[in-house]
Amino acid sequence: MINKNQKTKGFTLVETLVSLLIFGFISIILVNVFVSVLNSQKRILQNQELMNSSSYVLDYMAKLVRMANSDETGNCTGTVGKSYILTAAVDSITFLAYDTKSSSYKCTQFLLNGTTIEERKSTNDDIDNLGTAQTITSSSVQVTGLTFGLTGDGADTLQPKVTIMIKMKSTSLSANAPSLIVQTSVSQRKLDI
16 A cells, blocks of 8 residues: 555656657757857858958069069060050959069069969060969969059059959858958059159
């Protein structure tokens, strides 16, 4: 005979099912939070890679464009006295850039080739001797646009100024891959006087 005052030990089936249901809801919430944190981390890393790549490319190009020299022979730009030449599509720029290895000026060109920015250098100051293209962008980014603007390179009193604008996006296959537009303007270091 069971005493009514004696407590039974264990859980009932209803209590067990309720506790499993609560545990399941908490597990689903924790998994969703974990997946969300992983996706946020992935996006942050993609944005960081995009920023690093754009910063490197823009700094590299700006340094060489800033160090350009006037083409006194016309062999590089096609016009005597010009510092820069842009293509009709405005997706490449050609100029005489100082090469620190040889301590001389070499005809240099930056251009957009597909989804990468490339650099071509000549062995001297002649555009006809441009060498093979070297990619200067990372494989983790795609360049969707490269535009150059030029002011003050001609028969005026303005110092030449080149504006570079780059549109990049991550090579991630996700639908909302991060993208970035960066722009800078650089004036020629050697004064036209």
